[in-house]
Amino acid sequence: xxxxxxxxxxxxxxxxxxxxxxxxxxxxxxxxxxxxxxxxxxxxxxxxxxxxxxxxxxxxxxxxxxxxxxxxxxxxxxxxxxxxxxxxxxxxxxxxxxxxxxxxxxxxxxxxxxxxxxxxxxxxxxxxxxxxxxxxxxxxxxxxxxxxxxxxxxxxxxxxxxxxxxxxxxxxxxxxxxxxxxxxxxxxxxxxxxxxxxxxxxxxxxxxxxxxxxxxxxxxxxxxxxxxxxx
Numbered sequence: 001x002x003x004x005x006x007x008x009x010x011x012x013x014x015x016x017x018x019x020x021x022x023x024x025x026x027x028x029x030x031x032x033x034x035x036x037x038x039x040x041x042x043x044x045x046x047x048x049x050x051x052x053x054x055x056x057x058x059x060x061x062x063x064x065x066x067x068x069x070x071x072x073x074x075x076x077x078x079x080x081x082x083x084x085x086x087x088x089x090x091x092x093x094x095x096x097x098x099x100x101x102x103x104x105x106x107x108x109x110x111x112x113x114x115x116x117x118x119x120x121x122x123x124x125x126x127x128x129x130x131x132x133x134x135x136x137x138x139x140x141x142x143x144x145x146x147x148x149x150x151x152x153x154x155x156x157x158x159x160x161x162x163x164x165x166x167x168x169x170x171x172x173x174x175x176x177x178x179x180x181x182x183x184x185x186x187x188x189x190x191x192x193x194x195x196x197x198x199x200x201x202x203x204x205x206x207x208x209x210x211x212x213x214x215x216x217x218x219x220x221x222x223x224x225x226x227x228x229x230x231x
Contacts, residue, residue, distance in 0.1 A: 003020075003050060003053055003054075004053045004057070007053060007054065007056075007057035007058065008057055012054070012057045012058030012059075012062075013058070015058065015062060016062070016063070017062050017063040017064070017065060017100075018050075018054050018062045018063070018064050018065070019064075019065040019066070019067045020050060020064070020065075020066060020067070021066070021067060021068040021069065022043065022046065022047065022050075022066050022069050022090075022094065023068075023069060024038065024041040024042065024043060024046070033071075033072060034071055034072065034073065034079055034082045034083060034086060037085070037086065037089070037178065038086055038089055038090045038093065039089070039093075039159075039161060039178070040178075043090060043093055044093055044097065044161075047093070047094065047097045047099070048097065050064070051064065051097070051098070063100050064098060064099045064100060065099060065100050065101055065103075066094050066099050066101070066102040066103065067103050068103060068104075068105055069087075069090055069094075069102065069103075069104055069105060070087075070104065070105025070106075070109075070112040070113075071083045071086040071087060071090075071105075071112065072111040072112050073111055073112075073131075074111050075110060075111050080131050080132050080133075081132055083131065083132075083133055084131065084132040084133035084136045084137075085217055085218060087104055087114075087133050087136075087137060088133070088136050088137060088140050088197060088219055089161075089176060089219060090102075090104075091104065091137070091140060092140065092144070092163060092174050092176075092219060093161070093163075095144060095147075095149055095163070095165065096149045096151070096152065096163030096165070096174075097149070098149055104137070106137075107123070108122060108123055108124065108125055108128060109122075109123060110122045113131075114130065114131055114133050114134050114137070115128040115129060115130055115131060115134070116128065116129040116130075116131065135198050135199065136197050136198055136218075138199070139195065139197060139198055139199030139221075140174075140197070140219070140221075142199060143172050143174075143195060143199075143221050143223065144165045144172050144174070144221075146167055146168070147165035147166055147167040147172055148165065148166055148167075149163055149164070149165050149166075150164045150165070150166050151163065151164065152164075153173060153175065153185065155183075155184075156175065156177070156183050156215075157181070157183070159177055159178040159179065160175070160176070160177035160178070160181060160183065160215060161175070161176060161177070162174055162175035162176070162185075162215075168226075169225065169226055170223055170224060170225050170226055171188075171223075171224040171226065172221055172222070172223055172224075173185060173187075173221065173222040173224070174219050174220070174221050175213070175215045175219065175220055175222070176215055176216065176217060176218065176219040176220070177215045177216060177217070178217065179216065179217075180214060180215070180216040181214070181215060181216075182212060182213070182214050182215075183212070183213060183215055184210050184211070184212050185210065185211050185212075185213060185222060186209060186210055186211075187206045187209060187210065187211045187222060187224050188206075188209065188224055188227075189206055189224060189225065189227075190205060190206055191203055191204065191205055191206060192204060192206050192211060192222050192223060192224050192225075193222070193223040194213065194220065194221070194222055194223075195220065195221040195222075195223065196218065196220055197218040197219045197220065197221075201223075
């Protein structure tokens with residue numbers, strides 16, 4: 001609502017881009033809460049609504065930037081895995097929906113950061129230990145950095161999501177779901193590389209252009225090398 005009010009007054013004609021902190025509106029009283037997943041709290045619908053509002057009041061698609069998003073694990077080890085999933089899945093959604101970049105809340109703020117304080121100030125510790133989100137985020141960045149989204153992957157069924165990201169040398173497909181399920185994904189080539197969300201990989205045969213994979217709450221990645229004629 002705030003975005004539309006200011007854009008309606010003509011702000012858009014002065015803008016070269018549009019930046020947001022995409023905290024979930026349904027959790028406005030407790031932003032970053034892990035009670036529900038980003039998808040359950042309407043992140044995808046919210047991002048599409050922002051894009052539509054910007055386009056409506058500026059007459060064009062502005063470059064979009066996400067300049068802060070964090071999730072609070074309340075300092076509980078039991079919440080650490082949920083925090084990692086929320087960060088990685090939110091980043092994949094933001095990039096998949098066409099945002100130019102996403103800046104996660106990764107500092108040492110208690111509950112929100114990517115690291116535990118191991119001594120000294122909680123905000124600026126002398127030593128820090130990584131949470132599960134660090135290797136998961138590193139794997140995602142290694143695979144999709146420098147790639148551009150070509151949009152959602154269709155046909156995954158309810159409570160399952162995925163996006164395709166194209167780079168200069170390969171195509172990355174990222175997929176996940178609320179519950180474990182088996183899906184079929186269109187791929188090119190006889191062999192592709194399959195990554196889990198921590199970056200462990202294996203080569204798998206693709207058959208006749210389709211690959212069956214098991215997906216769940218932790219995203220997986222399918223890396224498809226481009227032929228020279230496709231680059």
